[in-house]
Amino acid sequence: MITVSIIGSGNVAQHLILAFENANSISLLQVLARDKNKVISLVDAKKIITQYDQLQEADLYIISVSDDVIEEVATQIPFQNKLVVHTSGSIPMTALSSHNRQGVFYPLQTFSKGKSIDFKSVPICIESNADEDLHLIEKVAKTLSEHVYSLNSEQRKALHVAAVFVNNFTNHLYQIGADLCQKQNLPFAILKPLIKETAEKVMTLSPTEAQTGPAKRHDHLTIASHLALLEDENQKEIYTLLTKSIQNHD
Amino acid sequence: MITVSIIGSGNVAQHLILAFENANSISLLQVLARDKNKVISLVDAKKIITQYDQLQEADLYIISVSDDVIEEVATQIPFQNKLVVHTSGSIPMTALSSHNRQGVFYPLQTFSKGKSIDFKSVPICIESNADEDLHLIEKVAKTLSEHVYSLNSEQRKALHVAAVFVNNFTNHLYQIGADLCQKQNLPFAILKPLIKETAEKVMTLSPTEAQTGPAKRHDHLTIASHLALLEDENQKEIYTLLTKSIQNHD
Numbered sequence: 001m002i003t004v005s006i007i008g009s010g011n012v013a014q015h016l017i018l019a020f021e022n023a024n025s026i027s028l029l030q031v032l033a034r035d036k037n038k039v040i041s042l043v044d045a046k047k048i049i050t051q052y053d054q055l056q057e058a059d060l061y062i063i064s065v066s067d068d069v070i071e072e073v074a075t076q077i078p079f080q081n082k083l084v085v086h087t088s089g090s091i092p093m094t095a096l097s098s099h100n101r102q103g104v105f106y107p108l109q110t111f112s113k114g115k116s117i118d119f120k121s122v123p124i125c126i127e128s129n130a131d132e133d134l135h136l137i138e139k140v141a142k143t144l145s146e147h148v149y150s151l152n153s154e155q156r157k158a159l160h161v162a163a164v165f166v167n168n169f170t171n172h173l174y175q176i177g178a179d180l181c182q183k184q185n186l187p188f189a190i191l192k193p194l195i196k197e198t199a200e201k202v203m204t205l206s207p208t209e210a211q212t213g214p215a216k217r218h219d220h221l222t223i224a225s226h227l228a229l230l231e232d233e234n235q236k237e238i239y240t241l242l243t244k245s246i247q248n249h250d
Numbered sequence: 251m252i253t254v255s256i257i258g259s260g261n262v263a264q265h266l267i268l269a270f271e272n273a274n275s276i277s278l279l280q281v282l283a284r285d286k287n288k289v290i291s292l293v294d295a296k297k298i299i300t301q302y303d304q305l306q307e308a309d310l311y312i313i314s315v316s317d318d319v320i321e322e323v324a325t326q327i328p329f330q331n332k333l334v335v336h337t338s339g340s341i342p343m344t345a346l347s348s349h350n351r352q353g354v355f356y357p358l359q360t361f362s363k364g365k366s367i368d369f370k371s372v373p374i375c376i377e378s379n380a381d382e383d384l385h386l387i388e389k390v391a392k393t394l395s396e397h398v399y400s401l402n403s404e405q406r407k408a409l410h411v412a413a414v415f416v417n418n419f420t421n422h423l424y425q426i427g428a429d430l431c432q433k434q435n436l437p438f439a440i441l442k443p444l445i446k447e448t449a450e451k452v453m454t455l456s457p458t459e460a461q462t463g464p465a466k467r468h469d470h471l472t473i474a475s476h477l478a479l480l481e482d483e484n485q486k487e488i489y490t491l492l493t494k495s496i497q498n499h500d
Contacts, residue, residue: 067472090472108440110447110462112455121443147443155434159441161476161489162430165423166441167448168463169492173415173423175457175499180412184405190358191409191416192453193371193397197360198417199449203442205362207425212360213418222317222340226411234495239411241491242419245484249425 001027002140005055007073008064009033011111012087016064016144017042019119023143029058052076060140062087062105063096071095083133085126089160092153093127103128103137106156107145110167123147125156176235208249215246251277252390255305257323258314259283261361262337266314266394267292269369273393279308302326310390312337312355313346321345333383335376339410342403343377353378353387356406357395360417373397375406426485458499465496 004026006013013031020028021043031048032055033039039048049055055078063073064087074097077084084096085103096102104127109117124141126148128134134150141148151159174195178188201210214222223243230236254276256263263281270278271293281298282305283289289298299305305328313323314337324347327334334346335353346352354377359367374391376398378384384400391398401409424445428438451460464472473493480486 067469090475108444110444110451110460112451112460115451115454117447123440123443125440147440149436149440151436155436157475157479158430158434159436161479162427162441163444164463164465164476164489165430166427166445168461168465168496169488170420170423170445170448171452171457171460171462172465172492172496172499173420174452175461176495177412177416178457180408180415184408186399186401186405186409188452188456190373190375190397190399191412193373194358194360194413195416195420195449195452197367198420199445201360201362201365202421202424202438202445204365206438207421207428210360210362210421211418211425212421213414215414215418215422219317225340225407226414229407229411234498238419238491238495239414241488242422245426245488246418246422248484249422 001025002060002136003027003029003058004060004062004140005030005032005058006062006064007032007077008062008087009035009038010064010066011113012107013064014039014042014113015111015117015119016062016087016107018116019144026140026143030054030056052078055079057082059083059136060085061100067091071097074100083136085128085137089125089163090157092157093129094153101128101130101133103133104153104156105137105141108159108163119144120146123149125149125151125159127151127153127156176238179232180235211246211249213246215243216250218247251275252310252386253277253279253308254310254312254390255280255282255308256312256314257282257327258312258337259285259288260314260316261363262357263314264289264292264363265361265367265369266312266337266357268366269394276390276393280304280306302328305329307332309333309386310335311350317341321347324350333386335378335387339375339413340407342407343379344403351378351380351383353383354403354406355387355391358409358413369394370396373399375399375401375409377401377403377406426488429482430485461496461499463496465493466500468497 061084070086082100084100085105093102106125109122124145126137311334320336332350334350335355343352343354356375357372359372374395376387
């Protein structure tokens, strides 16, 4: 049985804890959380610790904390030559302390409080310098997910940027859609089927095949009338830039 | 039994034909198509006509053609005082010939060739100046969809702009995501679960509640490292503008 300990108690850590608690061939040994209350409902209280010197020996330590404290947290693990991974998309593997064996375990998904995720469908991007370590990380990842990818730090960083485009920026476009609806006393719900189908479409078509609309059609009359309708300068600017970008992509 | 005839043979017309052919309380009387081949697989050949003077009397004529020819098509209907609607998001109702009673029947969805849609979930936005006409249009719309909204032309136009943001522009962000993956020899499939969950999230949370990422967190280090990674000037510009827009939305 592979033993895993998690350091962290945020969104990603919480979803990982749940996923490991439901996994058969992995034993979640300990959860190190500064604030016990954030994880008390997810895992047996006896497994929760708050101090680094309470950490026991495990096959794998997963550091799941904010990017800016990963480096510091890694140095506090009171062991040497143990396998330690982080869960970040943008931090290089080598940011982890070289006292231990380094690796990455990056689940590419947007996790929210109170919204459960089927971990089986979450891509997990793994990395390690040593074949044996990669093999162990892969084994753990495959216990949780059907989609495990071995990436180097450069690929992972590019993927993280791509994720910002398809998640953070896309969600902001939803927000602009909601604002435009609200201004006309329309419920946001009216846009939901379109939002869903837009995502659904690229499950089978490529985004290039799926692209439609006035920009793609070079329909200057409609574009001009849309820009005339937009009152917010920022929205106008986004409309203009994305229209140009669609047209340059042809 | 309400009789409906459709003028047009494009994507929207084709999906409407299919939906009406499956509807119980509506009789699809005729389909006027310049190119018979585009609709021959969807409807009884006897119903397909190619000339305006072959049009019979119907309770409702639905003009489903490109925005730029709606006005011209409307003038060619060889009747007076009949109820005629168009399916466009951006054209005012009054663009239709005043020889007939005017209306709008705008299905808010992205239709693709060869990808079927469950019309029950497609919002249909209707409009008319006369109560009786609105009532008939509503009856027809409710036969196809569970989501029928009565909007004025101004609301519909704003909704069309919102649809450009959440569909056309969102799809373009998917395209950029795909480009970034391709550059690093990563399959686009790796982004699909994230794309799906991003859409899924705003079915229950508001986009403002769902917003995450370096822009939202004002994580300047990550933003700078992402901009350093992007080589395409256009992608840099989009990243910068959308980051600023997320931060101004706080």
